[in-house]
Amino acid sequence: MIRHPYRSGLVALALAAAGQAAAAAPPITSNDDLGTAVAAQIACAGIFVAGRAEADVLRDDIHALAPFTRTVALSVDRKAHTVTASAPGTATRTALHRPAVGCTLTTGDVPLKALNAQAARLKPLPSRPARPWPQGDAPVARLQAAAEARLDRAALDAAVRAAFDEQNTGGYPDTRAIVVVQGGTIVAEHYAPGFTQDTRMLGWSATKSLMGTLVGLLVDDGVLALDAPAPVPEWQGAGDPRAAITLRQLLTMSSGLAFVESYKPGNDSIKMLFEAGDMGALAAARPLEHAPGTHWSYSSGTTNILSRIVFQATGGTLEGMTRFAQKRLFEPAGMRSALIEPDESGVLVGSSYGYATARDWARYGLLYLNHGQAGGKRLLSPQWLDFALTPTPASERPSYGAQLWLNRPAAAEAGRKVLQDVAPDAYMAMGHNHQIVAVIPSQDAVIVRLGWTPEGQKFDWNKHLSRIAAALAPAAAAN
Template sequence: MKAIKRILLLLLIVVLIAIIYNYPKLNMLSGYSAKNMASSVFVADRSLAFTDATDNNFSPVNLASDEVDIENKIATSSAFGLLTRKAVYRKGLGSVLTLTAEDETADYLVPKRAKPDNLTPYPYGNAPQKDTVFVNLDYDKIDKSVNFLFDSINKTRAVLVIYKDKIVLEKYADGFTKDSKLLGWSMTKSLLSTVFGVMQHQHKINVLDKAPITSWQNDERKNITINNLLQMNSGLEWDENYTTISDATKMLFLERDMTKIQEEKQLVGKPNESWNYSSGTSNLLSGILRSQFKTHQEYLDFWYTDFIDKIGMNSMLLEADLSGNYVASSYSWAITRDWAKFGLLYLHNGNWNGTQLFTKDWVNYITTPTPTSNGTYGAQFWLNTENEFKDAPKNMYFADGYQGQRVYVLPDQEMVIVRFGLKNFDENTFLKGVIESVK
């Protein structure tokens, strides 16, 4: 009996040590599950059961138990009953993880939105597009190039192909339609960059200026420019790791103000010589944008009034942190057709139906390879200058999000291609087939 008690005591000690060691990870696990559940249910209008079976159904997130309070718009996730996190939905700002009970009922400002244009044909409005058949387009080849993505392996949810401003292919997985909002993840970084482009065009900011960060003015960080930050080439320390406790996971799941964590990091390299992918940098840039406005309301409104709603991306919702900063690294939702409008804005060099939001100079800027990025990165956009996708043109560029969310811009082909899903896929084969469909 004594021997059994000793064994049980030893096992209890082992379990307690394991819990203590992994407790911070449980915070991230339940935090991810709660945040994703709240956004899926209250932003994208999906069900708890669907979200648990799909978006949250991967290890170790699927170990969390989820509940949804529809009336109070709160999602709760528990990791083995040891640690519970909550995420609350705020109209106009999306869902956010709470840190205190007061966060569930706190007051907040809401961005002002424009009314959708449902009379003008797509893409400049939301009415049905005028049908056009292109004789130089092999529609069967496009279909074949897209259909293979919609299987249990590739887990694609939506693909849309635009050629010469017309939708030539639009396909959705079961359970999704043209009205389904989809999460762009890190494609939000490209939206952030575009806001800088709009402000640059309006002479409200100069990206070549030094970053206006007060805490940097007494050390070497004072030499970092906004350009260095947009190119993720600041030399600042940052750990972008989602498999463990890192700067990125602490920021997304533990911070009230996500714009500050990168600001507090020290230099580990030299500006313009040390490219390092950093979601913290994107959120720092969101904070810099906020500092350019006299009021918080103006900051919240500008992204929509002067960019997003200006091009009719009326379904889009940018999610904010507890301090009211847009989470420019990760959280933006919109229907596929609106994501395609974003690509078209760049295909037309910043001109939207006669209105210039930014110039071709900005397009040249965001598609210029960042020093030390091996030609793969511009200014919050990804590039193909080194032919990573060997059968796509070198001047193709794209917004890139976790699990293969993409908005590709192909200037030579006059195409925009959008893909959403739950898994990375064979991009080169897909792009090759679509591109070759143009005779």
């Protein structure tokens, strides 16, 4: 089960002056501190990245997220591209938006002028060309007709409606988008009011899979090697046992590094996401708790160490890393809305902050469904795909590969799977608030659900995805 970030961090008010840093953010010692930090980060993206109204973001994202965000107020400076979050009795926190890279929660350690300079030459990807799906949005009549003939239209429409109607009570947009692809075409697509096919939405931990894929591109290029010691400067001292950790072990969450993933003030996850300007450095500083390769432990810190490795391998700048992601993954896969927001050091926060439209999340699933190919070109090698979808031997259950969840049954647990009623060949990118990109090869299908399920509530992944999958073509007809 994925538990994902309630982000936090507060920063000083007036981002006025030309290059002066804001006062340093205080440590997060309470849930109220956490509330202003996570509010600044996600409200900034909701307003500037997703393009939603400030009032909607405050009501449906911030106040609905958790009890400790219900008293947060926002101050938006559209000229400076900042959002400041405040609440009674807590310090304020500010996030800065830069158009090509999204929002960054400031700590006060880096002058605002320097932050803007990091992204000064970056541009968003050009608008989508007028091409057939999936490189463009034009429907392909031949594919649509073939796919429609194989599925149960009434059952599919009912299953998609149920994922909205059973969740979105009282006008609250819990399920916000569902896109279903089969046979190479979109066979179902629906959005909550206020959201469209052009709205970028946060993947939370589904972002980990994007970062894993960026690592895979560098492995395929020969720049990185799976079984070589991971190139982490902090681990290179004489006698440091962490020097033995390999890239393979980082990708499969079996590095052995200590990292407390639970999201409570004082824990590693909170310090990393809402207090640190260099998240990968904080994670890399953690000691070994287990021998590398012997123990599986889900860790957002591990993914941000991978992010830092990609950052260094692509030039050591925000510009270099962003261009690499755009040119090697997002643009060729047709994911022109996609971005991963960076921390103050310029490293993309691969654990948590990926944004894309629902269609672009579906395009990402299609890249894997189509064996690493998109737009008639191979982006990922068969060797990488085989590794990414192989269960890590460090885990007792075969449910995790390389930054991807696997739906394989565990023999010792009477066939128990992550999604019990979905095909066992499925694999998923999953994130907090119940985001999911599910790839089902035996049905030639991708199912995307994006939403904002509040703390204490649940979206039943298994129930809703299995209903949708049951309405699609069976394995024999789909292939």
